[in-house]
Amino acid sequence: MSPGRLWIMIPCVDFKMKTIEVDGIKVRIQIWDTAGQERYQTITKQYYRRAQGIFLVYDISSERSYQHIMKWVSDVDEYAPEGVQKILIGNKADEEQKRQVGREQGQQLAKEYGMDFYETSACTNLNIKESFTRLTELVLQAHRKELDGLRTRASHELALAELEEEEGKPEGPANSSKTCWC
């Protein structure tokens, strides 16, 4: 632990940062993995507020976790900002022999809520990169206007800085008749 820093450990929230490339743009994303248990709800709901994209994850080997998705969706609608992007995930796709939720059930639920859907596996890496890239794309699309505004402002500021640098340069002998070294 580095001195001078206060670390607050929150047992029900895991945090990671990752950089991924979408359409040639490097995007640094913050990932907050909140616990599913009921007893942590008061804390975990606080994290919905600043989310731009949310994965709603169930376990394909647990019908119960699939049934829970409806509750997650209503919580997200209540606590997350308007326009938050959502993707439905059926995880543990490697556990085919234990499957309790059909792929079509996942697709159907995602369709009802207007979400994209992926079956993933954290064990085999199935669709992990794809689903993260897709959610990032959706968030970027939703924030396109802001992003375009930022880009325009940045290029204006760059042009201005170049102009100021140009104007601030001491005039060389070639472009000044006042300079005399003799």
Ligand SMILES: Nc1nc2c(ncn2[C@@H]2O[C@H](COP(=O)(O)OP(=O)(O)OP(=O)(O)O)[C@@H](O)[C@H]2O)c(=O)[nH]1
């Ligand atoms: N076979 C398989 N096991 C997985 C997969 N993803 C997670 N697990 C296992 O499932 C268990 C629970 O994983 P967690 O990541 O703690 O699940 P969680 O949903 O974050 O759990 P909570 O934080 O309690 O909500 C662990 O033993 C993992 O190793 C997967 O894709 N396939």
